[in-house]
Structures are given as structure tokens and as C-alpha cells.
Amino acid sequence: MGGLTMSDDFDAIIIGAGMSGMYQLLRLRQLGMRVRVFETGTGVGGTWYWNRYPGARFDSESYSYGFSFSPELLQEWSWSEHFAPQPETLRYLNHVADRFDLRRDIQFNSRVASAVYREATRDWAVTLDDGSVHAARFLITAVGPLSAATLPNIEGRDSFQGQSFHTYYWPHEPVDFVGKRVAVIGTGATGVQTIQEVAKTAAQLTVFQRRPNWCAPLHNRPITDEEQVQIKASYPDIFRRCEETFACFLHTGDPRGTFEVTAEVREAFLERLYSEPGFGIWVGLFRDMLIDPAANAIVSDFIARKIRSRVKDQAVAEKLIPTDHGFGTRRVPLETRYYEVYNQPNVTLVDIKETPIERITPSGIRTSNADYAFDIIVFATGFDALTGSFDRIDIRGEGGVTLKQKWSGGAQTLMGMLVEGFPNLLMLLGPHTALGNIPRSIEYNVDWVSRLLAFMQQHGQRHVAARPEAVAAWMTHVMECGEGLLSNQVDSWFTGVNSNVEGKQTRVIARYSGSAPDYRAWCERIAADGYPELVLD
Numbered sequence: 001m002g003g004l005t006m007s008d009d010f011d012a013i014i015i016g017a018g019m020s021g022m023y024q025l026l027r028l029r030q031l032g033m034r035v036r037v038f039e040t041g042t043g044v045g046g047t048w049y050w051n052r053y054p055g056a057r058f059d060s061e062s063y064s065y066g067f068s069f070s071p072e073l074l075q076e077w078s079w080s081e082h083f084a085p086q087p088e089t090l091r092y093l094n095h096v097a098d099r100f101d102l103r104r105d106i107q108f109n110s111r112v113a114s115a116v117y118r119e120a121t122r123d124w125a126v127t128l129d130d131g132s133v134h135a136a137r138f139l140i141t142a143v144g145p146l147s148a149a150t151l152p153n154i155e156g157r158d159s160f161q162g163q164s165f166h167t168y169y170w171p172h173e174p175v176d177f178v179g180k181r182v183a184v185i186g187t188g189a190t191g192v193q194t195i196q197e198v199a200k201t202a203a204q205l206t207v208f209q210r211r212p213n214w215c216a217p218l219h220n221r222p223i224t225d226e227e228q229v230q231i232k233a234s235y236p237d238i239f240r241r242c243e244e245t246f247a248c249f250l251h252t253g254d255p256r257g258t259f260e261v262t263a264e265v266r267e268a269f270l271e272r273l274y275s276e277p278g279f280g281i282w283v284g285l286f287r288d289m290l291i292d293p294a295a296n297a298i299v300s301d302f303i304a305r306k307i308r309s310r311v312k313d314q315a316v317a318e319k320l321i322p323t324d325h326g327f328g329t330r331r332v333p334l335e336t337r338y339y340e341v342y343n344q345p346n347v348t349l350v351d352i353k354e355t356p357i358e359r360i361t362p363s364g365i366r367t368s369n370a371d372y373a374f375d376i377i378v379f380a381t382g383f384d385a386l387t388g389s390f391d392r393i394d395i396r397g398e399g400g401v402t403l404k405q406k407w408s409g410g411a412q413t414l415m416g417m418l419v420e421g422f423p424n425l426l427m428l429l430g431p432h433t434a435l436g437n438i439p440r441s442i443e444y445n446v447d448w449v450s451r452l453l454a455f456m457q458q459h460g461q462r463h464v465a466a467r468p469e470a471v472a473a474w475m476t477h478v479m480e481c482g483e484g485l486l487s488n489q490v491d492s493w494f495t496g497v498n499s500n501v502e503g504k505q506t507r508v509i510a511r512y513s514g515s516a517p518d519y520r521a522w523c524e525r526i527a528a529d530g531y532p533e534l535v536l537d
Contacts, residue, residue, distance in 0.1 A: 010036045012453075013126050013136040015115075015393070017106050018046015019093065020428040020442045021142035023067065026100050027450040031457065036136070037106040038128065044106065045093040046144055048086055052170040053190065053378075054197035056086035059218060059334040060437045061278055063231045064250050066092065068239045068443060073099065078228055082277055083220040083334075114394035115139055117423060122463055124424065137462060140449065141390065142428045145435065148388030150500040152185065152381050155359040162363075164377040167194060177202040180375040183365055185357075187213055189333040191380030198378070199341040206348045206372055208357060208365070210381075212320050214303050214327040218334035219277035239440075246515045247436025251280040258286045258295035270302045282332040283436075289328065291484050296326040303327050310339040317342075319351045329487040384501045386431045386510040387411050397422035407431075410508035414474050414533065415523050417445060418466035423535075426452075426464075432478050432512045434519035441516070448523050452531065461536045470526075470533030477522065481514035488513065 012028055014021045017039035028035045041049045058065055062079035077095065080088060097103055111129040117139075118125055124139040149168035151157060165171060167190045182202040184195050187209045199205050223231070231238070238250070245252035258266065266286075273281040288295040304321045311317035320339065341347050355367040364374040384391065387407055395403040398421045406412070406421065413419055416433030417426055427433075428445045435441055456464065482488045488509065512519055526533050 009123070010034045010134065010136040012036075012138040012140055013038065013115075013124065013134060014140045014142050015112050015126075016046060016142035016144065016147075017041070017044045017102075017108075018049070018142060018144055018147075019067070019439055020144070020446065021046070021106075021140075022093065022096060022102055023069070023442060024140055024142055024428060024446045024449065025102055025105055027446055028453070029105070031450065031454055033453070035105050036134065037142075038110040038112050038126070038134075039106055039108050040111040042108050043090075043094070044097045044102065045090045046142075047147065048089040048093055050147070050168050050170075051190070052086060052172065053167040053194050053380075054175075055193035056167075056190075057081075057083050057193070057220070058089065059083055059189075059279060060439075061250055062223075063235070064238055064242055064248075064437060065089075065439050067096065067439065068235070071235075074235050075232055079223055079231075081220055081222050083218055112393050114396070115425075116394075116396045116400075117398060117425070119398060122423070138424045138426060138453070140426045140428065141430070143389035143393075145386050145389075145429050145438075146383045148384040148392055150381055150384050150388070151379055152357075152500050154357055157360050159362050160360050160364070160374075160377055162375045162377065164379070166379040166381065167191075168383070175376070177376070179203045181364075181373060182206070182376045182378065183208060183372065183374045184378045184380055186210060186380035186382065188380065188382050189213075189331055190382065192333040192335050192338050194378060194380055195341055196336055196338050199344055199347050202346060204346050204348070205341075206350060206365075206374070208350050208352050209319065210352055211324065212322045213330060213333055214300070214322055214325075215333045215335045215338055216274065216281040216303065218336050219275070220336060221277075242437060242440050243520075244517065245283075246517075247283055248434075248440035248516045249279050249283055249437045251278060251284040253284060254286050256286050257288050258292065258298055261286075266298060267302070270299060274302075274306065279332070279334070282328050285328065290486055293326070293486065296328070296486055300327040307339055312343045316349055319349055325490040326486055329490045381500060388501065390430075395422070395425070397425070408503075411510055412471055412475055414466040414471045415519070415526075416512065417449065418464070418471075418534070420466045420468050420471045423463055423465040431510050432474070434512050434514070434516040436516055444516075444520060444523075448527065451527060452534075455527075455531065456536060459536070463535075463537050464531075465535040467533055467535060473533075474522070477514075478509055478512055481512060481518075482509050485513055 011033035012035045014024055014037040017037050021037050025035055025037050043049050061082055062084040113129050114127045116125045123135050123137050126134045149166045177198050178201045180202055181204045182198050183206050184191055185208040192215055195207055241250055242248045273284055289299050307321050308317045342349055355369045358366045364372045391404050411431035413430055413432045416430040426449050
């Protein structure tokens with residue numbers, strides 16, 4: 001080991017102490033395993049630890065988002081809003097960590113630099129940034145699909161002398177915008193939430209839009225005392241509903257076709273969805289609106305008319321309406337008076353397709369036609385999604401092959417949880433798992449992995465690997481699920497495209513596009529048959 005000391009071995013090492021890592025730790029403890037979690041941050045929470053930008057909140061209903069595994073936890077925790085803000089979600093996850101005494105097995109301030117599978121000892125050697133090396137039979141990644149933040153490739157980016165930060169790395173201390181000249185680069189889900197809040201107090205907010213996104217109203221509000229009682233009495237029904245729907249949300253698609261109903265019925269249907277809270281306007285559409293271009297044009301036109309009605313300056317409104325993709329084919333940001341922000345005298349929209357950013361200067365931003373002075377620059381420029389968080393760790397399997405090499409032409413997995421040639425590596429929310437309402441996917445993945453490890457314990461097995469023919473069959477299924485989807489014809493993190501990351505300019509199928517029930521059925525069949533798709537010994 002090159003003179004490095006080897007720590008005591010563990011049965012399993014988990015990378016990350018977000019929702020996946022926390023729940024997986026709890027389940028492995030129940031199996032009697034010796035577990036260590038390595039977490040880069042100073043606290044638990046993952047996404048909700050890092051993303052402290054103003055306006056951060058989830059857009060799944062709070063009561064459908066929290067953990068479902070503990071009836072006691074469900075009854076003792078009360079969400080304050082239908083869509084909880086980041087500080088409340090972080091308090092919740094700290095409450096979970098306290099309640100189940102999770103911190104004693106978590107090592108904070110510990111970034112995993114590399115993880116190497118050692119064929120001689122059939123275990124994983126995990127090296128931290130500080131040079132310490134730790135060994136475990138199983139390596140479980142809980143690194144999250146949206147945790148590798150990316151900054152834009154803009155000349156002079158580090159020369160700016162004011163405050164600047166990516167939304168993911170938001171400072172832990174409050175940032176004051178009062179009287180400040182602020183730039184926000186990016187108008188994805190994160191940018192939209194940030195812009196709404198910054199516009200309330202900044203002296204001047206300039207939004208640099210790389211490409212507009214279709215946004216829809218969140219319709220958030222506090223949960224009343226009466227609703228709280230009803231929610232706590234309804235948890236079994238709530239989670240049963242999440243299990244049944246396509247993407248584990250409380251909303252699911254309408255079985256009718258767009259052109260099976262009259263124009264009046266269509267309009268009334270879309271008006272109803274637009275006025276309701278949450279993702280219904282995205283995942284509750286007519287069955288063909290995300291696969292048929294003509295049907296998609298109907299909903300896109302509807303949302304475009306809403307934007308024009310909410311933004312007073314029609315030239316600005318047109319800049320906010322996407323022309324390169326239809327509604328719902330990229331991630332739909334949910335907003336609260338986002339479009340009205342552009343009616344404020346302190347807010348300016350700069351379309352950087354028209355006037356590109358040439359460089360960041362010590363005092364601000366230079367575009368092709370103007371120099372702007374700023375006190376604060378916010379980069380709402382997203383993530384190297386799905387595979388990026390894996391790419392940032394040097395993970396090496398059999399024969400010293402890196403995971404990045406293995407996935408150079410696009411990720412290949414078995415159910416998003418195993419990779420051929422990487423024995424005893426188990427991934428939570430890896431590429432090709434059923435995303436959607438993320439905690440529902442997390443709990444399923446963790447439970448499936450835990451059942452596999454329990455099965456191996458019962459049969460005296462210490463080694464698990466994915467069979468190549470099983471990976472091939474799964475990937476064929478993944479490709480078939482993606483056929484005909486308009487979203488797979490668009491550049492977005494859904495299709496693994498990120499203009500800020502070298503080698504991520506080509507579309508790949510990086511996610512599972514089928515329904516969550518179909519995904520679970522595939523996983524359950526493998527488990528029920530005794531895991532024939534896996535080599536267990």
C-alpha cells in the first residue's frame with residue numbers, strides 16, 4: 001500500500017450521507033454488518049446539506065417525500081408546508097440522524113478519492129483525500145444523481161473580485177442581496193428558485209439566460225392543522241399511491257389521448273392542471289403529450305400563452321418561451337411568481353444566445369455588446385448529472401479498468417445498481433434506476449440491496465457480480481423504454497448532455513424512462529428467482 005496504513009476492515013463502506021446513505025446505513029446495521037459512511041460535508045443531508053441557495057425547496061409534496069419506513073417517524077414529524085423549503089428538509093434529515101443514532105458510523109469531512117477492487121483479497125480499498133485507506137468487502141455508492149456541480153467554461157471566471165458561488169456550494173452563512181447588483185447565470189430549476197428570491201431585495205438583478213425552460217406554478221402554501229391530522233391518518237394511502245403511479249408522485253397521467261377530446265375539453269383540462277399544486281401539469285398530462293409532437297404542441301402553446309399573459313413586455317416574454325424543445329421534454333421547474341419577476345424595474349433579462357458572454361471581468365461580466373458591473377455572481381449552471389458524481393471518484397474494477405473507461409460510450413448497468421466487472425459494488429440511484437420522486441426510488445433501491453445482502457448472508461456468499469448477458473438484457477429493456485419519447489430527442493441532463501463537461505456533448509440513454517412499477521417488477525423478478533442474473537459465491 002505504498003507505506004499507507006490500512007484501517008480496520010468493514011463489511012461495507014457507503015459513500016455519501018444523504019438520504020440514500022443514511023437509510024442504507026440503518027438497513028445494514030439491522031443485518032449486523034460493520035459499516036462506515038464517508039461524507040464530504042460536515043453534516044448529513046446530501047442535496048439538502050449542500051443546496052442552501054435562497055428559494056431551494058422540493059417540488060414533490062412534502063408528505064410524499066419523507067422516509068416511509070418508520071410509522072413512528074411519520075407520526076412525530078409535521079411538515080409546515082405542502083412543498084417544504086431546504087432549511088426544514090435539512091432539519092428533518094438531522095432529526096432522522098438523531099432518532100436512529102446514525103452519526104456514530106459516519107465520518108464527516110471525508111472525501112473519497114479512489115476505490116479499487118482488489119482481486120487477490122476480493123474486497124475494496126477506499127482511499128480518502130487525506131491519504132488514509134480503508135478496506136471493505138462491499139462498496140455502496142450513495143453519491144446522488146445531481147451532486148457533481150458544474151461551472152461554465154467562461155474566460156476569466158476566477159478573476160471576479162466580488163462574491164461568486166455555484167448554487168450547490170452556497171455559503172453556510174446568509175448572503176445579503178439588499179442594495180447589491182447581482183447576476184444569475186442559468187434559468188434551470190435551481191436558477192428559477194434563486195431568481196424569485198433574489199429579485200425581492202437586490203438593487204439590480206440581471207439574469208443571463210442560456211436557454212429558456214418551460215416553467216409552471218408550484219402553488220405552495222402552509223399545511224393547516226386540519227390537513228396535518230388528515231395527512232398523518234392517510235400515510236398508508238399516500239405511499240400506496242406513490243407505488244402505483246408512473247414516477248412515484250401523487251400525480252399520474254391521464255389515459256385519454258389529446259385528440260380524443262374536443263378543444264374545449266383540452267383547454268379546461270390544462271387549465272385545471274395549471275391551477276393545481278405540484279407536478280400534475282407535467283406528469284398528469286394526456287397519455288400522448290410527451291410522445292406525439294402534435295399533442296405536445298398543444299400543451300406547449302398553452303404554457304406559452306400563460307407566459308405571455310404573465311409578462312408585460314412581450315419582447316421579454318418571447319425570450320422566456322423555449323423554441324428548441326417542447327413542454328415537459330426537459331425537467332420542468334416549478335415556480336412561484338417567477339415570470340412576474342421580469343415585470344419588476346430592478347430585473348433585466350439578457351439572452352446570451354443573442355449577446356453571448358465573452359468573459360467574466362474583475363468587476364463583472366462582459367457580453368458581446370455591453371459591460372455589466374456586479375457585486376455578486378451566482379452560477380445556477382447545474383450538474384454533470386447521473387454519471388458525473390461517479391466520474392469524480394477514481395473507481396477501478398477487475399483488471400484495473402476504471403468506471404469512467406467502462407462508461408466512456410455511455411453507462412451500462414444492471415437495474416442501475418450493478419456494473420459488470422465491478423464485483424461487490426452496489427449503487428443507489430445509479431444510472432438507469434427509476435427516478436421521479438427520489439426518496440421513493442431511494443427506499444426501493446436500499447431495500448433491494450439489503451435483501452440481496454441478507455440472501456447472501458443466509459447462503460454464506462461473500463461475492464456478487466453482474467452477469468454480462470443480464471446487463472445486455474437490461475440495457476435492451478432501457479433502450480426500448482426510451483423509444484419514441486420526445487425527451488430523448490432533446491439535449492438535457494436526462495440524456496447525459498452537459499456543455500460544461502468535456503466529452504458530455506453526445507446524447508446517451510442515461511436514465512430509465514419506463515415506469516417505476518415496471519422497474520420494480522424487473523427487480524422483483526430477479527430477487528424472486530434467487531438472483532440468477534448475478535454470480536453469487
